[in-house]
Amino acid sequence: EAQVTQNPRYLITVTGKKLTVTCSQNMNHEYMSWYRQDPGLGLRQIYYSMNVEVTDKGDVPEGYKVSRKEKRNFPLILESPSPNQTSLYFCASSPGGTGSIEQYFGPGTRLTVT
Protein backbone atom coordinates (compact mmCIF):
# COMPACT_ATOMS: atom_id res chain seq x y z
CA GLU A 1 0.00 0.00 0.00
CA ALA A 2 1.29 3.41 -1.03
CA GLN A 3 1.70 5.54 2.05
CA VAL A 4 3.59 8.13 4.02
CA THR A 5 4.32 7.14 7.59
CA GLN A 6 5.27 9.39 10.46
CA ASN A 7 6.55 8.53 13.90
CA PRO A 8 5.71 9.21 16.57
CA ARG A 9 2.04 10.14 16.14
CA TYR A 10 1.93 11.89 19.49
CA LEU A 11 4.77 13.38 21.48
CA ILE A 12 4.95 15.41 24.66
CA THR A 13 8.36 16.79 25.52
CA VAL A 14 10.03 19.53 27.48
CA THR A 15 11.74 22.68 26.31
CA GLY A 16 15.24 22.12 25.01
CA LYS A 17 15.18 18.36 24.68
CA LYS A 18 16.21 17.43 21.15
CA LEU A 19 13.75 15.34 19.19
CA THR A 20 13.34 13.84 15.74
CA VAL A 21 10.12 13.10 13.91
CA THR A 22 10.62 10.51 11.22
CA CYS A 23 8.92 10.44 7.84
CA SER A 24 9.10 7.65 5.33
CA GLN A 25 7.42 7.04 1.97
CA ASN A 26 7.33 3.83 -0.05
CA MET A 27 6.48 5.32 -3.44
CA ASN A 28 9.95 6.32 -4.62
CA HIS A 29 8.87 9.96 -4.68
CA GLU A 30 11.49 12.60 -5.28
CA TYR A 31 9.71 15.48 -3.55
CA MET A 32 9.09 15.52 0.19
CA SER A 33 8.11 18.30 2.55
CA TRP A 34 7.16 19.14 6.10
CA TYR A 35 4.27 21.33 7.23
CA ARG A 36 2.95 22.52 10.53
CA GLN A 37 -0.72 23.21 11.11
CA ASP A 38 -1.91 25.71 13.69
CA PRO A 39 -5.43 26.97 14.43
CA GLY A 40 -6.22 30.08 12.44
CA LEU A 41 -2.96 29.88 10.49
CA GLY A 42 -3.54 26.87 8.28
CA LEU A 43 -0.71 24.70 7.02
CA ARG A 44 2.66 26.34 6.62
CA GLN A 45 5.62 24.74 4.94
CA ILE A 46 8.73 24.25 7.06
CA TYR A 47 11.20 22.60 4.69
CA TYR A 48 11.08 20.72 1.45
CA SER A 49 13.38 18.47 -0.54
CA MET A 50 13.46 18.01 -4.29
CA ASN A 51 15.69 14.94 -4.09
CA VAL A 52 18.41 13.26 -2.07
CA GLU A 53 20.78 15.78 -0.53
CA VAL A 54 18.68 18.68 -1.88
CA THR A 55 16.71 20.60 0.74
CA ASP A 56 15.37 24.12 0.96
CA LYS A 57 13.58 26.34 3.44
CA GLY A 58 9.86 26.81 3.38
CA ASP A 59 8.00 29.65 5.04
CA VAL A 60 8.69 28.84 8.69
CA PRO A 61 12.07 27.05 8.91
CA GLU A 62 13.34 28.68 12.12
CA GLY A 63 14.04 26.17 14.85
CA TYR A 64 13.95 23.15 12.55
CA LYS A 65 16.44 21.05 10.62
CA VAL A 66 15.98 18.37 8.02
CA SER A 67 18.11 15.89 6.14
CA ARG A 68 17.59 13.80 3.03
CA LYS A 69 20.21 11.10 2.92
CA GLU A 70 17.91 8.52 1.41
CA LYS A 71 15.09 9.01 -1.03
CA ARG A 72 12.46 7.42 1.18
CA ASN A 73 13.23 9.22 4.44
CA PHE A 74 12.95 12.87 5.41
CA PRO A 75 13.30 13.36 9.18
CA LEU A 76 12.42 16.61 10.92
CA ILE A 77 14.77 17.58 13.73
CA LEU A 78 14.08 20.02 16.53
CA GLU A 79 17.44 20.68 18.17
CA SER A 80 16.02 22.72 21.06
CA PRO A 81 12.22 22.62 21.05
CA SER A 82 10.30 25.54 22.45
CA PRO A 83 6.62 25.88 23.40
CA ASN A 84 5.86 27.84 20.22
CA GLN A 85 6.68 24.69 18.28
CA THR A 86 3.68 22.95 19.79
CA SER A 87 1.72 22.06 16.70
CA LEU A 88 0.40 19.37 14.38
CA TYR A 89 3.06 18.33 11.88
CA PHE A 90 2.52 16.71 8.51
CA CYS A 91 4.97 15.13 6.14
CA ALA A 92 4.08 14.92 2.46
CA SER A 93 5.53 13.41 -0.68
CA SER A 94 4.93 13.72 -4.38
CA PRO A 95 6.54 12.43 -7.56
CA GLY A 96 6.49 15.82 -9.21
CA GLY A 97 6.64 18.62 -6.70
CA THR A 98 3.62 20.61 -5.72
CA GLY A 99 2.28 20.58 -9.26
CA SER A 100 1.38 16.92 -9.05
CA ILE A 101 -2.09 15.82 -8.09
CA GLU A 102 -0.50 12.89 -6.36
CA GLN A 103 0.18 14.64 -3.09
CA TYR A 104 0.41 12.08 -0.30
CA PHE A 105 0.25 13.25 3.28
CA GLY A 106 1.19 11.36 6.40
CA PRO A 107 -1.29 11.01 9.28
CA GLY A 108 0.28 13.78 11.31
CA THR A 109 2.34 14.09 14.49
CA ARG A 110 0.89 16.06 17.34
CA LEU A 111 3.73 17.64 19.28
CA THR A 112 3.39 19.36 22.65
CA VAL A 113 6.37 21.19 24.11
CA THR A 114 6.02 22.21 27.77
Add this chain to the structure above:
Amino acid sequence: KQEVTQIPAALSVPEGENLVLNCSFTDSAIYNLQWFRQDPGKGLTSLLLIQSSQREQTSGRLNASLDKSSGRSTLYIAASQPGDSATYLCAARSYNTDKLIFGTGTRLQVFP
Protein backbone atom coordinates in the same frame (compact mmCIF):
# COMPACT_ATOMS: atom_id res chain seq x y z
CA LYS B 1 3.54 37.51 -0.83
CA GLN B 2 0.74 35.09 -1.58
CA GLU B 3 -2.08 34.91 0.92
CA VAL B 4 -4.96 32.46 0.71
CA THR B 5 -8.27 32.94 2.48
CA GLN B 6 -11.23 30.62 2.80
CA ILE B 7 -14.75 31.66 3.66
CA PRO B 8 -16.75 30.51 5.51
CA ALA B 9 -14.64 28.97 8.25
CA ALA B 10 -17.44 26.52 9.06
CA LEU B 11 -20.56 25.36 7.33
CA SER B 12 -23.36 23.06 8.41
CA VAL B 13 -25.91 21.83 5.87
CA PRO B 14 -28.56 19.12 5.59
CA GLU B 15 -27.90 16.12 3.44
CA GLY B 16 -28.71 16.55 -0.24
CA GLU B 17 -27.87 20.22 -0.56
CA ASN B 18 -25.56 21.56 -3.23
CA LEU B 19 -22.94 23.81 -1.71
CA VAL B 20 -20.06 26.07 -2.63
CA LEU B 21 -16.83 26.61 -0.75
CA ASN B 22 -14.80 29.71 -1.51
CA CYS B 23 -11.09 30.31 -1.76
CA SER B 24 -9.42 33.66 -2.44
CA PHE B 25 -5.78 34.38 -3.22
CA THR B 26 -3.96 37.70 -3.41
CA ASP B 27 -1.37 36.98 -6.12
CA SER B 28 -3.00 36.06 -9.41
CA ALA B 29 0.29 34.76 -10.84
CA ILE B 30 -0.38 31.24 -9.67
CA TYR B 31 0.91 28.07 -11.29
CA ASN B 32 -1.92 25.93 -10.00
CA LEU B 33 -4.49 25.67 -7.25
CA GLN B 34 -5.40 22.53 -5.34
CA TRP B 35 -8.26 21.47 -3.15
CA PHE B 36 -7.69 19.03 -0.31
CA ARG B 37 -9.84 17.22 2.17
CA GLN B 38 -8.75 16.67 5.78
CA ASP B 39 -10.51 14.23 8.08
CA PRO B 40 -10.05 14.47 11.86
CA GLY B 41 -6.89 12.73 13.01
CA LYS B 42 -5.78 12.10 9.46
CA GLY B 43 -3.65 13.72 6.83
CA LEU B 44 -4.76 15.52 3.72
CA THR B 45 -6.21 13.92 0.62
CA SER B 46 -5.80 15.71 -2.68
CA LEU B 47 -9.16 16.21 -4.43
CA LEU B 48 -8.65 18.39 -7.47
CA LEU B 49 -5.84 20.34 -9.07
CA ILE B 50 -6.47 23.19 -11.52
CA GLN B 51 -3.61 24.39 -13.65
CA SER B 52 -3.38 28.12 -14.35
CA SER B 53 -4.47 27.57 -17.94
CA GLN B 54 -7.64 25.75 -16.89
CA ARG B 55 -10.96 27.12 -15.73
CA GLU B 56 -12.33 24.09 -13.93
CA GLN B 57 -11.84 20.46 -13.00
CA THR B 58 -14.40 17.82 -12.12
CA SER B 59 -14.27 14.62 -10.14
CA GLY B 60 -17.53 12.87 -9.41
CA ARG B 61 -19.74 15.20 -7.39
CA LEU B 62 -16.96 17.73 -7.03
CA ASN B 63 -16.27 20.62 -9.36
CA ALA B 64 -13.56 23.19 -8.80
CA SER B 65 -13.31 26.43 -10.75
CA LEU B 66 -10.53 28.97 -11.07
CA ASP B 67 -10.75 32.66 -11.92
CA LYS B 68 -7.26 34.10 -11.77
CA SER B 69 -8.30 37.63 -12.66
CA SER B 70 -10.51 37.89 -9.60
CA GLY B 71 -8.24 35.77 -7.41
CA ARG B 72 -10.90 33.21 -6.65
CA SER B 73 -11.53 29.50 -6.72
CA THR B 74 -14.68 27.66 -5.74
CA LEU B 75 -15.32 24.05 -4.84
CA TYR B 76 -18.83 22.93 -5.69
CA ILE B 77 -20.17 19.82 -4.00
CA ALA B 78 -23.33 18.39 -5.48
CA ALA B 79 -25.89 16.44 -3.49
CA SER B 80 -23.91 16.55 -0.27
CA GLN B 81 -23.72 13.46 1.94
CA PRO B 82 -22.78 12.95 5.61
CA GLY B 83 -19.57 11.31 4.37
CA ASP B 84 -18.55 14.66 2.90
CA SER B 85 -18.13 16.04 6.41
CA ALA B 86 -14.51 17.13 6.73
CA THR B 87 -12.31 20.19 6.52
CA TYR B 88 -11.65 21.40 2.99
CA LEU B 89 -8.44 23.25 2.25
CA CYS B 90 -7.33 25.09 -0.84
CA ALA B 91 -3.69 25.76 -1.64
CA ALA B 92 -2.04 27.92 -4.29
CA ARG B 93 1.33 27.42 -5.89
CA SER B 94 2.96 30.47 -7.43
CA TYR B 95 5.32 30.46 -10.37
CA ASN B 96 9.01 29.80 -9.75
CA THR B 97 8.39 28.09 -6.46
CA ASP B 98 7.53 24.67 -5.15
CA LYS B 99 5.74 26.09 -2.17
CA LEU B 100 2.09 25.50 -1.54
CA ILE B 101 0.35 28.29 0.35
CA PHE B 102 -2.67 26.95 2.20
CA GLY B 103 -5.87 28.61 3.28
CA THR B 104 -7.13 28.03 6.80
CA GLY B 105 -9.90 25.73 5.60
CA THR B 106 -13.67 25.38 5.73
CA ARG B 107 -15.01 22.87 8.21
CA LEU B 108 -18.05 21.24 6.63
CA GLN B 109 -20.67 19.24 8.45
CA VAL B 110 -23.42 17.50 6.51
CA PHE B 111 -26.16 16.18 8.77
CA PRO B 112 -28.73 13.51 7.86
